[in-house]
Amino acid sequence: MQREIELFVTPGYANFIFGSSISGHRTNLFAMRRAIYPGSFDPITNGHLDIIERGCKLFDEIIIAILINPDKKPFFTIEERREMLTEVIKEIEHHSCRLIVEDFRGLLVDYAVEREADVIVRGIRAISDYEYELQMALMNRRLEPRIETVFMMPAEAYSYVSSRLVKEVFLLGGKIEGLVPASIEALMRKKPTGS
Ligand SMILES: Nc1ncnc2c1ncn2[C@@H]1O[C@H](COP(=O)(O)OP(=O)(O)OP(=O)(O)O)[C@@H](O)[C@H]1O
Ligand SMILES: [Mg+2]
DSSP: OHHHHHHHHSHHHHHHHHOOEETTEEOOTTSOOEEEEEEOOTTOOHHHHHHHHHHTTTOSEEEEEEEOOTTSOOSSOHHHHHHHHHHHGGGSOOTTOEEEEEEEOSOHHHHHHHTTOSEEEEEOOSHHHHHHHHHHHHHHHHHOTTOEEEEEOOOGGGTTOOHHHHHHHHHTTOOOBTTBOHHHHHHHHHSTTOO
């Protein structure tokens, strides 16, 4: 009995069990797992939603983070995308995972540290995604070794779906049903030429 108590008060072990803070970053084994899923989400597609739904099986909290990129002319404004994301994520199977929508600018790893995230989630559709994503993941690891990147694959049905392609098809009058949620398609119809 005495030995057990001693074991539990050994400082290193106590840290392991109860967690410690390295410059504000959580290392607790049993702590909540917070992931960040960054992207433009212009607009959110069923492929994005598929990744979020799968992520919910792994993480306690996912911050869906819209990157503010002043150099790009978006179809939907940041505010519109925030609203759209907040609405559509209500419809997905998220179990006990908490979903939060935010936006950020600047370095992703700085934002991830600020939000005390453990993981960056990225979706991989094809080998073509992998090359770019690998570069980003390794650079992010170099910048911030405490944050891991987790790659996730969507259902095959979404493996060719991208926001860019959806917009292209939509603007040329093609059918996008089934590629984005119906509510998003309706909003796109209200705004045929983008913002
Ligand atoms: N259909 C999909 N299946 C799996 N992952 C996806 C899918 N669409 C996007 N992702 C992933 O989601 C993340 C955010 O992507 P992003 O917002 O750039 O979407 P996108 O569809 O690639 O948009 P764009 O065409 O504007 O680049 C990236 O990791 C991207 O690879
Ligand atoms: Mg992309």
